[in-house]
Amino acid sequence: MKLYEYMAKGVLAEAGVPIPRGRLCRTPEDAAAACRDLGPVAVKAQVLVGGRGKAGGIKVADTPGEAEAAARQILGMDLKGYTVETVYCEQKLSISQELYLSLTFDPGAKRPMLIASASGGMAIEEVPEKAIVKRGIPVAWGLQPYMAYQVARRLGLGGTLAREFSDLACRLYRVFVRLDAELVEINPLAVVDGHIMAADARLNVDDDAMARHGDLPKTDESTPLEAKVRALGLAFVQLDGDIAVMANGAGITMATLDVMQHYGGKPMNFLDAGGGSAAGPTAEALAILFSTRPKAVLVNIFGGITRCDEVAKAIVQVRQQQPAATDVPLVVRLVGTNEAEGHAILKAAGVDAFRSMQQAAERVVALAGESLPVQSGQ
DSSP states (O other): OEEOHHHHHHHHHHTTOOOOOEEEESSHHHHHHHHHHHSSEEEEEOOSSSOTTTTTOEEEESSHHHHHHHHHHHTTOEETTEEOOOEEEEEOOOEEEEEEEEEEEETTTTEEEEEEESOOSTTGGGSOGGGEEEEEOOTTTOOOHHHHHHHHHHTTOOHHHHHHHHHHHHHHHHHHHHTTEEEEEEEEEEEETTEEEESSOEEEEOGGGGGGOTTSOOOOOOOHHHHHHHTTTOEEEEOSSSEEEEESSHHHHHHHHHHHHHTTOOBOEEEEOOSSOOHHHHHHHHHHHHHTOOSEEEEEEEESSSOHHHHHHHHHHHHHHOGGGGGSOEEEEEEETTHHHHHHHHHHTTOOEESOHHHHHHHHHHHTTOOOOOOTTO
16 A cells, blocks of 8 residues: 555654655645745645656745645646645755665565665666665664665765764664555655755555554555446556556466567556456456547457457447447457357457467557567568
8 A cells, every 4th residue: 555645754754754844735725825834835746656746746836826826737637647636735945965765675585675875856767776775684683773874875975964864764664664564765865954854755555464554544546547447346557558458367468568568569557357257347348448548459368267259249349339449449369268259259340359469469569550660680
């Protein structure tokens, strides 16, 4: 479970981590009032995705009028599939340096890991590996101050900043362990007037541990589209591409996304129709995918429990009942139980089906106009 920034900062503040003053706002008028009380503010969209700054979800306001205008622009906007319902107005900081600090779990080493960099901020994904410090943490005795201090020194920090970094990292580790977290992240960890402060915060808690943390606020990170498809009992995750995908089984769905990306495609979603989904729910899910107006749709079915003829019936049903479906290029790969019957149903409806996943993926990418250029010598 992911917490909103303001929630994560509340948890960190209780642990003694310094954070800027801020206020949650639901209306532009609330934002104006917050600016009058706090002074110049950063108006931040509260959504459960990263990259808000680059997407226009964070604006700086020096006056109440500017804060109101910024909130009016941000509230209600669609930010990576999420509708912004609240903003967090936070004291504007005069930042002299942006650091990065996080704690997560390294499944390979089977122990927590501290990750830090002297180059934090919005471009953290572009920081070269050599500029990132990683420190494995022994489970037996946890993160000790001297370990965190060593990391601080590797970041080029000294004196007060190194001591504050060490103390903050240890506090962060205690939060990480106490809440069974998957990720605790501060980006940027800002240097303000010679001291460090959490200018942003992320906190993701292991869903399987939520029974132990009834005091934590509950959030639902589903987009409206995800909630709509999951209500049908199907596994669905919205992505940022434009080719809709449906397959049966988590493994084959992931493989479909990988093969499509190999040919230059951009998947719009992960949709696992399950091992034995009937025509009804499958048709409903397909209808929802077509309604999003993707560039193309790829259906990849390997029929074991799932019957290919049932899937074919669902496809034909959607194309007959939803006019928009006939305007979107459709590619189907059908292999397995009742395969011949499925292909016959699709052929009668004017839909051709492939038996090769690679051919189907390459075809749908070409129909969407996203094929990679052919390299010379290949």
